[in-house]
Amino acid sequence: MEKSETPAAPESVFRKNSDVIERIIDGEAVLLNTNTGLYYSLEATGSRMWEMLDGAMRLLDIVSRIVEEYDVSEDRALEDAQKLFGDLVREGLVDPC
Numbered sequence: 001m002e003k004s005e006t007p008a009a010p011e012s013v014f015r016k017n018s019d020v021i022e023r024i025i026d027g028e029a030v031l032l033n034t035n036t037g038l039y040y041s042l043e044a045t046g047s048r049m050w051e052m053l054d055g056a057m058r059l060l061d062i063v064s065r066i067v068e069e070y071d072v073s074e075d076r077a078l079e080d081a082q083k084l085f086g087d088l089v090r091e092g093l094v095d096p097c
Contacts, residue, residue: 006090007082008059013097014085015055020093022050033092040093045070046084055097059085 008014016022021032029047031040042050045066052062059081066077088094 006086007079008085008089010058010060010063010078010082012059012085013056014053014059014088014094015097016050016053017093017095024051031093035092038091040091042084045072045080049081049084053094 017033019034021034023030024047027044027047029042029050031042031050032038033040048066048069049062052065060078063074063077063081066072066081067074070077072080085094089096
């Protein structure tokens, strides 16, 4: 996935696009956008963020959980999450609520 130039806002809430088929394989999310036919994969931390997408949690809430579960600073986790979710929106894999 190319890097996004538009990071997601920390207060944003997202939901998975219903046109995306997902599978978790060995801790990595494999995503298929059925509209484009393109496959994507997310490594462990990105997969964990994907699992938390419920259409109710703010990006900041997801980041807080990542900081609790992984050895990462809040600033770094937020920066990475903002970039990731910017990419996911651009690729049509998630929708802002």
